[in-house]
Amino acid sequence: xxxxxxxxxxxxxxxxxxxxxxxxxxxxxxxxxxxxxxxxxxxxxxxxxxxxxxxxxxxxxxxxxxxxxxxxxxxxxxxxxxxxxxxxxxxxxxxxxxxxxxxxxxxxxxxxxxxxxxxxxxxxxxxxxxxxxxxxxxxxxxxxxxxxxxxxxxxxxxxxxxxxxxxxxxxxxxxxxxxxxxxxxxxxxxxxxxxxxxxxxxx
Numbered sequence: 055x056x057x058x059x060x061x062x063x064x065x066x067x068x069x070x071x072x073x074x075x076x077x078x079x080x081x082x083x084x085x086x087x088x089x090x091x092x093x094x095x096x097x098x099x100x101x102x103x104x105x106x107x108x109x110x111x112x113x114x115x116x117x118x119x120x121x122x123x124x125x126x127x128x129x130x131x132x133x134x135x136x137x138x139x140x141x142x143x144x145x146x147x148x149x150x151x152x153x154x155x156x157x158x159x160x161x162x163x164x165x166x167x168x169x170x171x172x173x174x175x176x177x178x179x180x181x182x183x184x185x186x187x188x189x190x191x192x193x194x195x196x197x198x199x200x201x202x203x204x205x206x207x208x209x210x211x212x213x214x215x216x217x218x219x220x221x222x223x224x225x226x227x228x229x230x231x232x233x234x235x236x237x238x239x240x241x242x243x244x245x246x247x248x249x250x251x252x253x254x255x256x257x
Contacts, residue, residue, distance in 0.1 A: 067148030071155060072132055075179060078137035079128050091124045093174060101177030106169055115167070119159030120202020121177035131179045132173045138186045145193065146240055151186070154236055159227040165228035176222045180215075181229030187211065188233020189240060196241035199246070208234060 061069045063115065078100070083089040085096045102118035122128035143151045162181020170176070188208055195204025211219070212230055 065143035070077040153181035158232040160227035162228035179226035185233035192237025193241035
């Protein structure tokens, strides 16, 4: 598939986020000398090492959401980014997608900073992706008129994806809650737009 075809299928902004993550991973692999598993030294420099953040490396809270620990890690995350990011981009546009990715990822990393020990090293787009999931699930609940069911689905999804060894459940939770809150706003906004299109007025 050509780049143009890829962009048309998944969306311009989703493709951009996908490309950034892949390029960062290539950079990690070169520094590690291993494309399969990234060394802990590289992850501590490019991802989020809580000790470094506490001592002034605040930018790691942002860079960590584009860093991955291994080939399977990035493969799974990028698959879900393409599937879920493209949905969000079609519904709300690229700006909302970028905003959700960055804010949910940042909140997830802040929760990680406060709740995991200082020597912890973490990385990955999972917090940002859970933000996208939370927004989509809450939007579906608002449009479908069943927010309780949407919250239940979000909680079950969190449990399924957060109970494995080595998974940063704190980043998942922070990102998911952020996405749910954003979904309350954008979901209601979309519902008003749909009502206006259906009945010819806004309310």
